[in-house]
Amino acid sequence: MSAPVVIRGGTVAEAGWTAPADVFLAGGKVTALAEPGTPAPRGVTEIDARGMLVLPGGVDPHCHVGFTSGDFTSLDDYAQCTTAAVFGGTTTIVDFAIPRPGQSPADAAHAQRARAAGGLCDSALHACVVEWDETVPEQLRSLVADGMPTVKMFTTYRGETMADEDTILRTMATLRDLGGMVVIHCEANHIIEDTQTRCSHDGRIGAEHMAATRPELAETASVAEVLAIAESLRAPVYFVHQSTPEAVELVAAARRRGVAAYSESVAHHLVLDDSLYAGATPERFVCCPPLRPRPVVDGLARHLATGEITTIGSDHCCYDLAQKESRRSDVRVMPNGLPGVETRLPVVFSEFVTGGGLPVTRFVELTAANPARANGLYPRKGTLMPGADADVAIWDPSAQWTITSEALHMATDYTPYEGMAVTGRPRTVLVGGRVVVHDGVLADPEPRGRHLAAGPVTSPGGRTRAARASR
Numbered sequence: 001m002s003a004p005v006v007i008r009g010g011t012v013a014e015a016g017w018t019a020p021a022d023v024f025l026a027g028g029k030v031t032a033l034a035e036p037g038t039p040a041p042r043g044v045t046e047i048d049a050r051g052m053l054v055l056p057g058g059v060d061p062h063c064h065v066g067f068t069s070g071d072f073t074s075l076d077d078y079a080q081c082t083t084a085a086v087f088g089g090t091t092t093i094v095d096f097a098i099p100r101p102g103q104s105p106a107d108a109a110h111a112q113r114a115r116a117a118g119g120l121c122d123s124a125l126h127a128c129v130v131e132w133d134e135t136v137p138e139q140l141r142s143l144v145a146d147g148m149p150t151v152k153m154f155t156t157y158r159g160e161t162m163a164d165e166d167t168i169l170r171t172m173a174t175l176r177d178l179g180g181m182v183v184i185h186c187e188a189n190h191i192i193e194d195t196q197t198r199c200s201h202d203g204r205i206g207a208e209h210m211a212a213t214r215p216e217l218a219e220t221a222s223v224a225e226v227l228a229i230a231e232s233l234r235a236p237v238y239f240v241h242q243s244t245p246e247a248v249e250l251v252a253a254a255r256r257r258g259v260a261a262y263s264e265s266v267a268h269h270l271v272l273d274d275s276l277y278a279g280a281t282p283e284r285f286v287c288c289p290p291l292r293p294r295p296v297v298d299g300l301a302r303h304l305a306t307g308e309i310t311t312i313g314s315d316h317c318c319y320d321l322a323q324k325e326s327r328r329s330d331v332r333v334m335p336n337g338l339p340g341v342e343t344r345l346p347v348v349f350s351e352f353v354t355g356g357g358l359p360v361t362r363f364v365e366l367t368a369a370n371p372a373r374a375n376g377l378y379p380r381k382g383t384l385m386p387g388a389d390a391d392v393a394i395w396d397p398s399a400q401w402t403i404t405s406e407a408l409h410m411a412t413d414y415t416p417y418e419g420m421a422v423t424g425r426p427r428t429v430l431v432g433g434r435v436v437v438h439d440g441v442l443a444d445p446e447p448r449g450r451h452l453a454a455g456p457v458t459s460p461g462g463r464t465r466a467a468r469a470s471r
Contacts, residue, residue, distance in 0.1 A: 057091025147453020
C-alpha cells in the first residue's frame with residue numbers, strides 16, 4: 001500500500017466544481033479533501049501544487065493495445081501503452097478484446113486480459129461480438145459477471161469484425177437485461193464499399209484520398225439505424241469516435257426522446273482536419289472515420305460546450321511509419337488508426353481549455369468522470385472524492401511546450417501532432433497514491449497496474465456501482 005501523501009496548495013477540479021483544497025491520500029485511496037493548510041499527521045509526504053490544477057487521473061475509454069486488424073498488429077504492449085498514458089496524465093485505460101476470425105468473444109476477452117499484467121496503471125476491457133450463435137447469450141452473461149459489461153460492435157469491415165443488424169439487435173437486448181451496453185463503431189458498410197469501388201476505378205484509393213473513401217453520410221446513416229434498434233429495445237448504446245456534428249446531433253435528439261444514447265469523440269477528430277491528406281505524408285493521418293473538413297471539425301468541437309458530446313477518447317492505435325507507408329497506395333488494406341494515448345489530455349486541454357475557454361470542470365467531465373461512468377468504473381475512477389482511487393494528475397496550466405515524437409513515450413516513431421505548440425501538461429502523476437511521473441521523468445517504473453472488473457453501466461452523470469479489482 002502507498003504511504004500517506006497530502007497534495008497542498010493546488011486548485012482541485014472535479015466534474016461539477018472547482019476550489020482550492022488540500023488532497024489527502026493513504027492506502028491507495030483519497031481519504032479527504034480539506035481546507036488549504038489543514039494540519040497533516042507526522043510522517044506524511046507533502047507535494048507542493050501551488051499554481052497547479054489537481055485533477056482526477058484521466059480515464060481513456062478507447063485504447064487498442066497490441067491490436068490486430070488485417071495484416072497488421074499495433075506495436076505496443078500494456079507496459080508501453082500505460083507508460084505513455086501516465087506521462088500524458090491518464091491513469092486508467094479501457095482496451096478492446098476483439099476476436100480474430102473463428103475466436104469466441106469469451107476466448108478473446110480472456111486472452112486479452114492475460115496480457116494486461118505489467119501495466120503502470122489500471123485497465124479495463126470492452127468485449128466484442130461479431131457473429132450471433134446459440135452460445136453468445138451465455139458468453140455475455142459470463143463476461144458481464146466477470147466485469148466486462150460493455151461490448152464493442154462494428155457495422156463495417158466485412159469479413160473481419162462487421163456484425164449484421166440481427167446480431168446487433170440480439171446483443172443489445174441481451175446486454176440491456178444484464179446491465180451492460182453496446183459500444184459501437186458506426187459506418188454503413190454498403191455505402192463505404194460502393195464509394196471505395198468507385199474511387200478505385202478512378203485511381204483515387206491511396207492515402208491522399210482517404211477522406212473521399214469513407215463519406216460522412218456513411219456515418220450518419222449507420223448511426224440512425226443503430227439508434228432505431230436501441231430505441232425499439234429501450235436499450236442503452238454508446239457511439240465511439242463520432243466525427244461529425246450531424247452524428248452527435250442524431251444521438252442528442254434520441255437522448256431527448258428518452259433513449260440512453262451517448263456520444264464519444266476523439267482528440268484527432270476534434271483538432272485535425274482533412275487538409276492533412278493533401279500533404280507529403282497523408283498515410284500518417286489515415287484513420288476510420290477519416291479526418292473531416294475544417295468546418296465539420298469546428299462544428300463537432302462546438303458540441304464540447306453544448307454538452308452533447310459525452311466523452312473524449314484517444315482511439316489509440318500504435319502503428320509506426322513503416323507499417324503506415326507499406327500500403328499507402330490502397331486505404332482498403334493499410335493500417336488505419338493514430339497513436340494518441342499520451343497526447344489526448346494535453347491536446348484537448350490546450351485547444352479547448354486554454355485556447356477555447358472550455359471550463360476545466362467540463363474538461364474533467366469529458367476526459368475522466370464520464371468515461372468512468374460509461375464504463376462502470378465510477379466513483380472509483382474519474383473523481384477525487386474520498387474513497388476514490390488515489391489517481392491524480394497535478395496539472396501545470398501554463399506550461400508551454402511543443403509536441404515531438406522524440407519526446408513522447410508511445411511505441412512508435414511519429415505523432416499526428418508533430419510540431420504542435422501546446423499549453424498545459426501534467427507535472428506530477430500519481431497512480432494509487434504513488435508518484436509515477438514527475439517533471440517529465442518516470443519516477444516509479446514498477447508495474448502495479450490491475451485489471452479492473454467493472455460494475456453495471458448507467459447514464460454518465462448518474463449512479464453506478466463501483467468497480468471491483470482483481471490481480
